[in-house]
Amino acid sequence: MWKFFHRLASPPHFYRLAAVFAPWFALPALVLIAYGVYAGLFLAPMDYQQGDAFRIIYVHVPSAYLSIMAYMIMAISGGIGLIWRMKLAHAVAAAAAPLGAAFTFLALVTGSIWGRPMWGTWWEWGDPRLTSELILLFLYFGYMALRGAIDDTAKADKASAVLALVGVVNVVIVHYSVEWWSSLHQGQTLLKEGGPAMDPGMLYPLLAMILGFTFLFGSLLLRRVRTEVLFRERRTRWVREMILSPEGS
Amino acid sequence: MSDSGPQIPGIFSGLWATARRDLLLAWKRPGDVLNPLFFFAMVCTLFPLAIGPSPEQLEFIGPGVLWVAALLSTLLSLNSLFLGDFEDGSLDQLLVSPQPLPVLALGKTLAHWLTSGLPLVLVSPILAVTYRMPASVVPVMMLTLLLGTISLSLLGSIGAALTVGLHRGTALLSLLILPLAMPVLLLGANTVSLAAGNDIYTTGVWALGAYAIASLSLAPYATAAALRISNE
Amino acid sequence: MENLAMGNYGVYVWSCFGLTLAVIVFSDWRARLRHKRVYREIEVRIKALEERQ
Numbered sequence: 287m288w289k290f291f292h293r294l295a296s297p298p299h300f301y302r303l304a305a306v307f308a309p310w311f312a313l314p315a316l317v318l319i320a321y322g323v324y325a326g327l328f329l330a331p332m333d334y335q336q337g338d339a340f341r342i343i344y345v346h347v348p349s350a351y352l353s354i355m356a357y358m359i360m361a362i363s364g365g366i367g368l369i370w371r372m373k374l375a376h377a378v379a380a381a382a383a384p385l386g387a388a389f390t391f392l393a394l395v396t397g398s399i400w401g402r403p404m405w406g407t408w409w410e411w412g413d414p415r416l417t418s419e420l421i422l423l424f425l426y427f428g429y430m431a432l433r434g435a436i437d438d439t440a441k442a443d444k445a446s447a448v449l450a451l452v453g454v455v456n457v458v459i460v461h462y463s464v465e466w467w468s469s470l471h472q473g474q475t476l477l478k479e480g481g482p483a484m485d486p487g488m489l490y491p492l493l494a495m496i497l498g499f500t501f502l503f504g505s506l507l508l509r510r511v512r513t514e515v516l517f518r519e520r521r522t523r524w525v526r527e528m529i530l531s532p533e534g535s
Numbered sequence: 536m537s538d539s540g541p542q543i544p545g546i547f548s549g550l551w552a553t554a555r556r557d558l559l560l561a562w563k564r565p566g567d568v569l570n571p572l573f574f575f576a577m578v579c580t581l582f583p584l585a586i587g588p589s590p591e592q593l594e595f596i597g598p599g600v601l602w603v604a605a606l607l608s609t610l611l612s613l614n615s616l617f618l619g620d621f622e623d624g625s626l627d628q629l630l631v632s633p634q635p636l637p638v639l640a641l642g643k644t645l646a647h648w649l650t651s652g653l654p655l656v657l658v659s660p661i662l663a664v665t666y667r668m669p670a671s672v673v674p675v676m677m678l679t680l681l682l683g684t685i686s687l688s689l690l691g692s693i694g695a696a697l698t699v700g701l702h703r704g705t706a707l708l709s710l711l712i713l714p715l716a717m718p719v720l721l722l723g724a725n726t727v728s729l730a731a732g733n734d735i736y737t738t739g740v741w742a743l744g745a746y747a748i749a750s751l752s753l754a755p756y757a758t759a760a761a762l763r764i765s766n767e
Numbered sequence: 768m769e770n771l772a773m774g775n776y777g778v779y780v781w782s783c784f785g786l787t788l789a790v791i792v793f794s795d796w797r798a799r800l801r802h803k804r805v806y807r808e809i810e811v812r813i814k815a816l817e818e819r820q
Binding site for chain 2: 294334368421424425427428431432434436440441444445448449451452453456459463464466467470
């Protein structure tokens with residue numbers, strides 16, 4: 287078992303394996319998302335309060351969930367890189383940041399579009415989830431700005447790992463403080479927490495979408511980590527040999 | 536060195552030595568302490584000028600404005616926290632010192648708070664009065680600012696350590712610290728607003744206190760790690 | 768056709784799904800492009816080194 291992880295963590299092995307594994311993430315992602323989109327848009331019953339507008343949930347919730355998961359992956363792999371000096375972990379953290387920011391952006395914009403017919407405004411500060419999501423987007427911006435400002439890759443890796451770990455503690459505090467704050471101001475939420483249980487016809491497509499987005503994220507991340515590894519290892523012998531070998535790629 | 540007692544040799548004297556050195560430096564250059572205070576006062580002046588002198592409105596936005604101004608002025612002074620030591624090489628001395636680095640970092644942060652956070656807390660009642668804050672609310676505001684600026688100095692020291700020696704440091708530092716500081720601002724300003732509205736505000740005070748204690752025990756380690764990384 | 772109109776919310780629902788697709792496709796396209804560029808840069812440098820020897 288340990289040996290397997292050691293081999294996986296070595297850049298040339300990872301570079302080859304990632305190319306093999308990426309389709310195994312992409313395929314289930316495609317199937318699950320295709321089912322989720324179709325069932326979510328056409329089969330799931332209408333929400334009795336929100337009408338067909340509730341169908342935005344099928345892209346909003348998976349994006350919001352991935353925005354948090356990407357931050358966790360970024361922070362945990364940054365921590366692994368910091369503690370065990372594992373180069374691959376830093377590459378994962380570097381690749382996860384722009385993806386996480388993209389899904390945070392999606393969660394924000396879809397939430398805002400959803401809010402338009404529900405609240406009559408494009409932005410409602412009273413919604414704790416949207417506000418937390420906005421702060422999360424700023425955290426991603428800070429992380430990527432710090433990475434961009436440091437030229438030395440090794441230094442950028444470690445410094446941004448420290449920032450991501452501090453940020454993870456902050457994400458939790460942001461969640462609770464924003465929740466408290468919006469309860470003071472009678473905030474409104476799009477998703478009723480602890481409300482009546484969701485109809486299975488609504489729930490299954492949502493679960494399929496969440497799972498499908500997770501696989502999708504995996505395949506997108508693998509591709510980005512691969513590029514990151516190639517770039518970081520550009521002066522090593524295995525990259526030279528791979529490029530000079532007849533089959534290439 | 537009165538407190539370098541025999542039972543804990545070194546640690547507190549190291550903390551005190553770094554703090555005292557920065558305090559002496561601040562004493563020699565009072566502008567470094569006064570400029571953020573002037574900035575604080577000026578930001579508070581901007582709002583009545585921008586939105587008009589209506590007393591009800593000013594009373595309503597007062598807590599928020601004071602807190603935003605305090606946050607911005609703390610941010611302004613953070614950039615120089617490690618910059619001087621980085622430029623004249625004394626930061627390298629701190630890094631090789633036998634004292635634990637988190638303690639030294641805490642010493643520097645303590646000096647920063649004493650020269651930026653504490654004066655801010657002391658000056659804030661004057662500005663609060665111009666915003667028609669009731670006298671009963673002023674102590675609550677001072678307490679939240681006291682606890683909040685401790686957290687802000689500690690959080691800021693992490694950012695300052697991460698960005699020390701980088702070009703475009705100031706803008707980057709703000710970008711890193713502001714999202715981290717948002718919960719402190721939210722808790723602080725809303726607690727004062729609750730107090731002004733005669734509501735129960737203790738939750739916010741406890742939360743701010745918990746935040747200050749948590750950052751007091753965790754931030755120095757992050758700052759120390761960041762200093763080592765920045766100076767490799 | 769009535770299904771596609773989504774009550775009166777068609778614009779909102781379809782723009783959300785469309786935007787999500789667009790962002791994912793764009794991000795993946797950028798990632799593929801970057802991979803190709805990185806690969807080509809390394810290839811050019813290594814081939815140039817090889818010819819000099």
